[in-house]
Amino acid sequence: MPVRLDTPDAASLYPVAGVRLGIAMAGIRKADRRDLLLVELAEGTSVAAVFTQNRFCAAPVTVAREHLSVGSIRGLVVNTGCANAGTGESGMVNARRMAAAAGSALGVPASTVLPFSTGVILEPLPIERVEAGLPAATADLREDNWHAAAHAIMTTDTVAKAASERLDIAGNTITVTGIAKGAGMIKPNMATMLGYVCTDAAVEQTVLQDMLRRAADVSFNSITVDGDTSTNDSLVLAATGRAALPGINAGDTPAAVALYSAIERVCIRLAQAIVRDGEGATKFISIAVAGGRDRDECRKVAYAIGHSPLVKTAFFASDPNLGRILAAIGYAGISDLDVNRIRVHLDDVLVAEHGGRAASYREADGARVMQQDEITISVDLARGDATATIWTCDLSYDYVRINADYRS
Amino acid sequence: MPVRLDTPDAASLYPVAGVRLGIAMAGIRKADRRDLLLVELAEGTSVAAVFTQNRFCAAPVTVAREHLSVGSIRGLVVNTGCANAGTGESGMVNARRMAAAAGSALGVPASTVLPFSTGVILEPLPIERVEAGLPAATADLREDNWHAAAHAIMTTDTVAKAASERLDIAGNTITVTGIAKGAGMIKPNMATMLGYVCTDAAVEQTVLQDMLRRAADVSFNSITVDGDTSTNDSLVLAATGRAALPGINAGDTPAAVALYSAIERVCIRLAQAIVRDGEGATKFISIAVAGGRDRDECRKVAYAIGHSPLVKTAFFASDPNLGRILAAIGYAGISDLDVNRIRVHLDDVLVAEHGGRAASYREADGARVMQQDEITISVDLARGDATATIWTCDLSYDYVRINADYRS
Numbered sequence: 001m002p003v004r005l006d007t008p009d010a011a012s013l014y015p016v017a018g019v020r021l022g023i024a025m026a027g028i029r030k031a032d033r034r035d036l037l038l039v040e041l042a043e044g045t046s047v048a049a050v051f052t053q054n055r056f057c058a059a060p061v062t063v064a065r066e067h068l069s070v071g072s073i074r075g076l077v078v079n080t081g082c083a084n085a086g087t088g089e090s091g092m093v094n095a096r097r098m099a100a101a102a103g104s105a106l107g108v109p110a111s112t113v114l115p116f117s118t119g120v121i122l123e124p125l126p127i128e129r130v131e132a133g134l135p136a137a138t139a140d141l142r143e144d145n146w147h148a149a150a151h152a153i154m155t156t157d158t159v160a161k162a163a164s165e166r167l168d169i170a171g172n173t174i175t176v177t178g179i180a181k182g183a184g185m186i187k188p189n190m191a192t193m194l195g196y197v198c199t200d201a202a203v204e205q206t207v208l209q210d211m212l213r214r215a216a217d218v219s220f221n222s223i224t225v226d227g228d229t230s231t232n233d234s235l236v237l238a239a240t241g242r243a244a245l246p247g248i249n250a251g252d253t254p255a256a257v258a259l260y261s262a263i264e265r266v267c268i269r270l271a272q273a274i275v276r277d278g279e280g281a282t283k284f285i286s287i288a289v290a291g292g293r294d295r296d297e298c299r300k301v302a303y304a305i306g307h308s309p310l311v312k313t314a315f316f317a318s319d320p321n322l323g324r325i326l327a328a329i330g331y332a333g334i335s336d337l338d339v340n341r342i343r344v345h346l347d348d349v350l351v352a353e354h355g356g357r358a359a360s361y362r363e364a365d366g367a368r369v370m371q372q373d374e375i376t377i378s379v380d381l382a383r384g385d386a387t388a389t390i391w392t393c394d395l396s397y398d399y400v401r402i403n404a405d406y407r408s
Numbered sequence: 409m410p411v412r413l414d415t416p417d418a419a420s421l422y423p424v425a426g427v428r429l430g431i432a433m434a435g436i437r438k439a440d441r442r443d444l445l446l447v448e449l450a451e452g453t454s455v456a457a458v459f460t461q462n463r464f465c466a467a468p469v470t471v472a473r474e475h476l477s478v479g480s481i482r483g484l485v486v487n488t489g490c491a492n493a494g495t496g497e498s499g500m501v502n503a504r505r506m507a508a509a510a511g512s513a514l515g516v517p518a519s520t521v522l523p524f525s526t527g528v529i530l531e532p533l534p535i536e537r538v539e540a541g542l543p544a545a546t547a548d549l550r551e552d553n554w555h556a557a558a559h560a561i562m563t564t565d566t567v568a569k570a571a572s573e574r575l576d577i578a579g580n581t582i583t584v585t586g587i588a589k590g591a592g593m594i595k596p597n598m599a600t601m602l603g604y605v606c607t608d609a610a611v612e613q614t615v616l617q618d619m620l621r622r623a624a625d626v627s628f629n630s631i632t633v634d635g636d637t638s639t640n641d642s643l644v645l646a647a648t649g650r651a652a653l654p655g656i657n658a659g660d661t662p663a664a665v666a667l668y669s670a671i672e673r674v675c676i677r678l679a680q681a682i683v684r685d686g687e688g689a690t691k692f693i694s695i696a697v698a699g700g701r702d703r704d705e706c707r708k709v710a711y712a713i714g715h716s717p718l719v720k721t722a723f724f725a726s727d728p729n730l731g732r733i734l735a736a737i738g739y740a741g742i743s744d745l746d747v748n749r750i751r752v753h754l755d756d757v758l759v760a761e762h763g764g765r766a767a768s769y770r771e772a773d774g775a776r777v778m779q780q781d782e783i784t785i786s787v788d789l790a791r792g793d794a795t796a797t798i799w800t801c802d803l804s805y806d807y808v809r810i811n812a813d814y815r816s
Contacts, residue, residue, distance in 0.1 A: 055745045056738025056763075086734045088748075088764030121731020122765050309717070309803075310811055317812030323529025326494045330464025337463045340496075355464075356496030357530050395717075400805050403718055404725035 003284040003373050003393065005276040007160040010147035014164045014175045016198040018042030018240025022140035023152040026133025028126055029081030029119060034152040036130065038137040039076040039196065040106050045240045046202070047073040048209035049114070050216050052233035058085030058121075059095040061232060064114040067099065074112040076236065077102035077134075078194060080155050080181075083232050084117040084125040094127040101131045105138040116194055118155055118181065118232050150179040153194055156402060157181050159277050163269040165262045169255045172245040174201050176262045180220075180270040193220060195235040195270055201259050202241030203248045210251055211260050212237040219267035222299075222390045224306045225278040237263065275391045280398030283315050284374045288389045291381040297334050298388035301379060304332035312395035315375070320366030322351045329379060341382040347375060411692040411781050411801065413684040415568040418555035422572045422583045424606040426450030426648025430548035431560040434541025436534055437489030437527060442560040444538065446545040447484035447604065448514050453648045454610070455481040456617035457522070458624050460641035466493030467503040468523040469640060475507065475519050482520040484644065485510035485542075486602060488563050488589075491640050492525040492533040502535040509539045513546040524602055526563055526589065526640050558587040561602055564810060565589050567685050571677040573670045577663050580653040582609050584670045588628075588678040601628060601682060603643040605674055609667050610649030611656045618659055619668050620645040627675035630707075630798045632714045633686035645671065683799045688806030691723050692782045696797045699789040705742050706796035709787060712740035720803035723783070728774030730759045737787060749790040755783060 019041060026036040041047070049068055051061050067073065077098055084091050095117070100110035117125060140148075150160035164177040178197030203211070216235055241247065248256045276284050287305050292298035305311055308328040314321040325344060330337075340355040349365045350358045369375060427449060434444040449455065457476055459469050475481065485506055492499050503525070508518035525533060548556075558568035572585040586605030611619070624643055649655065656664045684692050695713050700706035713719055716736040722729040733752060738745075748763040757773045758766045777783055 054735060054738035055740075055742065056734045056747045083731070086731050086760065086764050088762050091764060120729070121735060122729075122760070123731075309807070313808050313811035316808065319812065321528070321530075323491070323494050323531075326464045327462060327529060330462035332463075334463065339464045352494065352530070354496050356494050356499060395808060397805050397808050399717070400721050400724065400803060400808060403721035404727065 001282065002159050002277040003281055005159050005273055007147070007150065008162050008164065012164060013146040013162050014166055014177055015143035015146070016175050016177050016240060017143070017200040017242035018045060019198045019238065020141040020143050021145040021149040022137040022142070023145065023148050024133040024136035024140065026079065026129045028079050028129050034148065035080045036133045036137050037078040037149050037152040038102055038105065038134065038141065040141055041074050041076070041238055042240050042242060043074065045073065045238050046205045046208045048205065048212040048237045050212060050235050056086060058083050058117060058232040059087055059091035060084055060098070060115040060117045061234060062092065063095040063099060064116065064234065067111050067114055070111050072112060073114055074108040075102050075106045076114050076116065076196065078116040078153055079130055080153060081119040082117060082123055082125045083119045083121045085232055086122040087124055090124060094125040097127050098130050101134050105134045114236065116232070116234050118153070118194055146177055146179060153179065153181040155181060156279060157277055159273070161270055161273040161277065163266045165266060167258060167262050169245055169258050172243055174243050174245060174259060174262070175199060176266050178266045178270055180274060182274040193233045193274060195220060195267070197236070197263060197266055198238045198240065199259065199263065200240050200243040201245055201248060202243070203239040203259070207248060207251050207256065208237055208239050211263055214260070215264045215267040218264060219271035222388070223271050223275050224303060224390065224392045225275060272391055275393050278393035279402045280396040281393030282373065282396055283394040285315060285392050285394065286376040286389060287379070287392065288376060288387070289379045289381065290387045291383060292386040292388070293384035295386045295388050298381070298386050299390065300334060301329055301332045301381065302388055302390045304328045305377060306390055306392035309395055312392070315370065315394040316396045318367070318370040320346070320363060320370050322346065322366060325377060326352055337381070338383070343380040343382065345378040409690065410567050410685040411689055413567050413681055415555070415558065416570050416572065418552070420572060421554040421570050422574055422585055423551035423554070424583050424585050424648060425551070425608040425650035426453060427606045427646065428549040428551050429553040429557040430545040430550065431553065431556050432541040432544035432548065434487065434537045436487050436537050442556065443488045444541045444545050445486040445557050445560040446510055446513065446542065446549065448549055449482050449484070449646055450648050450650060451482065453481065453646050454613045454616045456613065456620040456645045458620060458643050464494060466491055466525060466640040467495055467499035468492055468506070468525045469642060470500065471503040471507060472522040472524065472642065475522055478519050480520060481522055482516040483510050483514045484522050484524065484604065486524040486561055487533070487538055488561060489527040490525060490531055490533045491527045491529045493640055494530040495532055498532060502533040505535050506538050509542050513542045522644065524640070524642050526561070526602055554585055554587060561587065561589040563589060564687060565685055567681070569678055569681040569685070571674045573674060575666060575670050577653055577666050580651055582651050582653060582667060582670070583607060584674050586674045586678055588682060590682040601641050603628060603675070603678055605644070605671060606646045606648065607667065607671065608648050608651040609653055609656060610651070611647040611667070615656060615659050615664065616645055616647050619671055622668070623672045623675040626672060627679035631679050631683050632711060632798065632800045633683060680799055683801050686801035687810045688804040688808070689801030690781065690804055691802040693723060693800050693802065694784040694797060695787070695800065696784060696795070697787045697789065698795045699791060700794040700796070701792035703794045703796050706789070706794050707798065708742060709737055709740045709789065710796055710798045712736040713785060714798055714800035717803055720800070723778065723802040724804045726775070726778040728754070728771060728778050730754065730774060733785060734760055745789070746791070751788040751790065753786040
């Protein structure tokens with residue numbers, strides 16, 4: 001059951017001029033399920049992307065990287081039900097066929113289409129079904145189809161994930177709208193996570209890529225459900241340039257800063273939605289680490305806490321077994337950490353200081369906070385000015401059930 | 409339910425001349441439970457130890473390190489029910505009091521006693537109960553008390569863990585007997601894991617410490633249940649020198665090699681017992697990685713697989729969802745890994761090669777192996793001669809239940 005998460009209604013997802021989306025039920029793994037998404041991008045759209053760091057990356061990731069390096073991108077095609085990963089040479093052939101078929105459907109070259117797949121690993125992609133489904137997806141292409149598109153990319157997600165903003169930049173209305181999927185195998189760099197964010201602003205490609213890198217760092221690369229990194233993670237940011245606002249050619253102009261803020265907010269909402277819908281999640285946990293020498297060590301501490309199955313099961317049980325948090329900080333890999341200086345809060349409750357439980361701590365206060373479905377763990381390392389925040393969820397029976405049953 | 413694990417019967421645990429063990433029910437956390445162990449070591453015993461790398465190490469670990477550095481050790485004292493970790497300055501006072509009380513009971517200086525605690529973190533040690541329990545433990549001191557001692561150090565363990573060997577070295581019968589505890593928070597360097605291994609051979613202290621380091625590396629530091637590293641892990645190797653065999657002063661003599669082999673076998677049996685009794689375990693999984701450039705990268709790959717909740721839940725479900733293994737190899741952090749050269753076997757079944765599922769693979773073969781309660785995953789990286797093996801278990805509903813309920 002997701003933690004305080006609903007799909008935004010269709011009317012709140014603003015169309016982005018220059019982006020049309022079409023979906024279909026292609027029967028890739030199961031019948032009567034929306035499992036194919038085609039996205040048409042207007043000519044002149046800038047496209048930036050970041051991909052999984054997994055060495056076993058999926059065939060579509062390899063093909064998408066190739067196509068991005070060639071030049072302008074006019075289309076995206078996404079299937080669920082099969083990840084086309086661990087599929088060797090035939091997987092590459094199928095990923096290329098998928099891009100070519102989508103290119104034909106859109107009337108653009110295969111090399112201008114990025115293919116994406118998500119689902120079970122190590123099984124061959126039924127490419128014929130993808131090809132057979134594309135005419136229906138093409139017939140469905142519409143600018144106001146984001147809501148259906150968010151549903152078409154779901155796998156173990158229980159809630160479709162989307163976010164949208166309109167903002168005014170120098171008197172022009174600019175739109176940023178995005179969708180994402182992912183609920184398990186979630187970890188930085190990145191997750192079984194697909195995200196597509198579009199804006200009608202015009203942004204030069206290298207500026208757009210930098211915006212995406214920065215936004216991904218504080219959103220999709222700051223979450224964890226189970227510590228696993230997928231073979232297929234991909235995040236795309238497209239800027240169609242159909243708005244009247246003059247083109248953005250540098251990252252530090254007022255227009256660029258305003259646009260980046262909106263992109264970052266949309267990415268954070270999508271990333272948090274993935275955690276809120278984390279497999280079996282009953283609690284949404286923010287882990288805020290401050291006082292580090294650098295951001296990297298703050299993230300190490302945050303992820304040591306966020307990955308600990310012992311911490312996560314304690315949160316599931318609403319049990320303020322806070323020693324498990326201290327233990328996780330202790331093994332985060334910071335060799336010269338002085339544990340006597342660390343302060344740990346659970347929301348507003350001071351839990352630990354001077355190397356042990358805070359004198360003021362009362363179990364009833366910890367228990368009160370643990371009952372909430374949204375909780376912040378704050379850790380002050382007291383050795384510098386750096387900070388980092390990540391988001392995670394608890395570990396419940398349902399995580400085991402979902403992942404034990406996934407293929408059945 | 410542990411995987412093929414029984415406590416050896418008392419008669420098969422050979423006494424070690426020069427080692428007497430006494431237990432008591434001290435009521436440290438619960439009444440009517442054996443929770444205190446006192447070990448007396450004969451004068452002249454060499455003692456080696458390795459401890460947790462956790463920066464939040466427990467007070468008794470700090471005190472034990474201090475006492476080891478001072479000199480000859482004559483006693484060990486172990487309580488369960490409270491880890492005396494995250495307890496600040498008062499925790500240090502209590503750990504010193506515990507060593508002093510055990511020293512008084514044994515008639516030796518406090519500085520010759522090593523204290524150990526295991527149990528809940530962040531709660532004060534009821535030192536008065538430890539002190540009050542020591543007379544009963546002292547009265548109970550016997551050489552043939554290993555079986556009871558193995559029970560007295562259990563926490564969430566469901567089976568007491570012990571192993572014992574007699575071997576002939578140059579016409580002398582030498583004994584190696586050990587006990588261990590631990591079932592969760594298990595990861596290299598090391599675990600909520602306590603281990604005590606004794607021999608009646610005479611071994612010079614630096615040789616003994618080197619033997620312990622090597623044996624720990626291939627046993628207790630080659631297991632994982634949940635990836636958490638405890639604040640309290642300690643492994644002690646004591647050599648009383650009461651056997652007739654001449655003293656061992658170098659590691660490369662035939663006597664040293666024979667003794668080391670026995671110590672290593674005992675440590676591996678104890679370490680595997682911890683995994684077999686892993687919280688909620690239904691399967692015992694060996695992960696053998698070969699063909700690495702060095703042992704470190706083999707261990708990285710093995711632990712990426714062994715820590716993956718997705719892999720572990722698939723094993724729990726007996727589901728040959730083997731793509732999750734490939735994904736874990738891919739994110740193990742080896743940046744120049746060529747995934748097309750990797751071969752993966754599940755027992756004798758070739759699962760993956762050439763970057764995908766092996767052509768010869770049949771799901772029925774994978775399903776057959778997955779039904780077993782002992783399974784070996786073999787990974788050949790095909791880029792060198794190094795190897796490493798670790799042991800882990802699956803992730804089940806019961807892991808969540810046990811850790812959600814631990815304090816209740």
